[in-house]
Amino acid sequence: MSLLSSLRPGGRHGIAESETRDPIGYAVAALSRLAQSDVLDRLGLRKQTETAVYTATRGGFRTITKAGRTFSRSGSSSSAGSRPADAARPGVFDLTPSEDEQMLVDVVTELAAEVLRPAAAEADETCIAPEAVLKAGLEVGLPILGLPEELGGITEERSAVAGVLVAEALAHGDLGLAVASLAPGAVATAIGLWGTEAQQQTYLPAFTSDDVPAAALALTEPTVLFDVLSPATTAVRTDDGFVLSGLKSAVPRGADGELFVVGASLDGAPVLFLVEAGTAGLEVEADPAMGVRGAGLARLHLRDVAVPADAVLGTTDGTTYAECVRLSRLAWCALGVGVGQAVLDYVTPYVKEREAFGEPVAHRQSVAFMVANIAIELQAMRLLTWKAASRAAAGKDVARDVALARQLCADKGMQIGLDGVQLLGGHGFVKEHPVERWYRDLRSIGVMEGTVLV
Template sequence: MSVDVQGPALSVLSKVAQADWPDRLNLRKPFEKFIYTGSRASFRMMAERSASKPRSDRPRTDDLFDLSLSEEQQMLVDMLQGFALEVLRPAAHEADAQALVPAALLNQASELGLAFYGVGEAQGGMAGERTVLSNALITESLAQGDFSLAAALLLPLSAANCIRRWGSPAQQAELLPAFVGETGAPAYALAVTEPAMLADPKSPATRARKRGKHYILDGDKALVLGGLQASRLIVAAKASDGPALFVVEASSKGVSRRAEPAMGLKACGLARIQLKGVKVPASQRLAGADFDFQAFLDYSALAFCALAVGTGQAALDYVVPYCNERQAFGEPISHRQGVAFMIADIAIELESMRMLLWRACALAESGKPFHREAYLARLLCAEKAMKIGCDAVQLLGGHGFTQEHPVERWYRDLRSVAVLAGGLHL
């Protein structure tokens, strides 16, 4: 580990080690192991640097599609799953009811230092070049606690990934250090989805007109995750030379926001944002004329796929013990073929979703074309995630319709996979 990376890595490790929730989750020993090996590669993986070197447990070639996780990846997954199940899930019902992420939960999540994984080493973070699969693992693990809370907590990481991937060196040097500062990551939101019927995300209706050293933005954005609380927006708009991204101060003249309650994702604070003659410096346009907007959308699609896989796994893990314990006609309902086959279908569909997601991520972080795989993953996840949510509700019968069990909330959240575009970024 380089000297530049070792300092931030150990700083994050120290923050996590001093937190009180690892004791409640019985994760103190894993954290001690992280700290003890902090000068080696343990936290390197959590910043994805280990993705660029051979796996320690078996040889790897660039032509091999390897589904096994490295030791560091598995430790990261175990840690975040513990946080998701013991911290996010108990808080999810109230967050959904209040349509707000509790401040205490935001503070606990900041102790994880997720934004560090999206900031490059030059700006004080720990993200390497090959980070996509591990970002998907982070997303999937958190989503096992709750889809909506996971999406809300991943907004800083998404914004950092977006700036690191598409920003110029000057923009990265200006914007990324704040994500790894002592005061915590700034509140960003990605404004991409638009309210028009059958809106095509590849062709934004929001317009960006060049006026001297500024751009003038006009348009509407819908279902913006975290849009009400964000201090900065990353807005997708159509410029004269094609789609582009702009970093916009949420307090800018001409920006108006209002709550946009929806069927699901209530804890995310969904917002409708109107941009009317918003003046943005040309220096705040990310990337240039060669910006690959389709790749930007593909990375977003993979983020929602990872959320769908994680929540689908949560649903499967929830219905299996329920059906084994629920008695009907003197035996567990899981003994009925109609129930057993439905659970088996969930498991099969979930593995298919995960394989397509991981395949697309593996290609993306290897620098290979991945649009086809991302499209297939999005297509499958959009369809099967809704079916998994629906089947989970069905398996619980009348209980599935009530808020006594989380499956009704997961069902509502999973439907968003087929609706949203661009709100997150792996």
């Protein structure tokens, strides 16, 4: 029996039909199926039903955030929290994963293949991550991957390399579900890297328990020419703390969110704030996008949201925020590599088996060269991403390394998605094959900010 056999559909944690959708998911799926029926044309209801499908998918829900759990304040609010030690550098250029990292990758690779991949199509349709998939991620320790042992995690030193390897392996199954699974761990990692002792003692015990809260980094905003380092969301000082106002978009699992790390401008500098769900003035709205749909993306409305003075995560001069952006972009690069590898693994056997004019299409040089280019660019993306992760784990300045990786992964990742669709011809444009979903997902690599972190 495989490590994850109990997580397969139909097993003890199988993705049963009743577990994969909440009422919104049921409604959207039912309307979608109804829209495909010939009965609508006979009754003259085609236009009304298609409008209902669009409205349900686009709007989904809009409500105040639910007050889930209460995080009890504890610890000294002013003292610095524990920090993971920098990883030792061997002095040679070697990006080979350690034995422990390889074991972790093997487990996550099996999780992606047996749990995420089978659930990907339905999650993309309903914009909801199945509960069974999220539970499977918890069972392999995804939320505590970036925490040191003294904070309840599983590492002795900074784990940026392990985080990149895991993100890549998960994205090979599905990008949207990978983001949904990694989102809580991103918040836990952020608190582990920059939180005070009080913040760590208040929030991290929940992430190391069996009931991990839904949490997310909220940095992206729905504005034209959005600059993540200059958020339009503002923070104003008050006698008791701060008041946040603004709008955040592309927040994974926003409908279920219990804790958010929100980026806002304070005195002209970008700053991170911890905001608990249920806080007055905090409202969440469905925000389905072209890709990454399985993550259950939402918009977060902040209307004069009052937070205490100890809600600031890290420094207020913008350095913590900038580091958060870099580590987030690094995670998105790893996700792009994982999806790119999925494209390569899918199109390679396809072009060898698909025949045209009496021979496999792979015999055509134009096809063979296109597949070879995917492999070449993918390896370059992986090399730059792993190198940046290695330097981040060692505590080095990674601004240049992340910028190079980000640019390459955004450009070449999108090209890989395009080539994948092209290689399948007409099949690349239909949902019978997953390349159209991967094409849409790969567009997010150069657009999304926050949500994940290594």
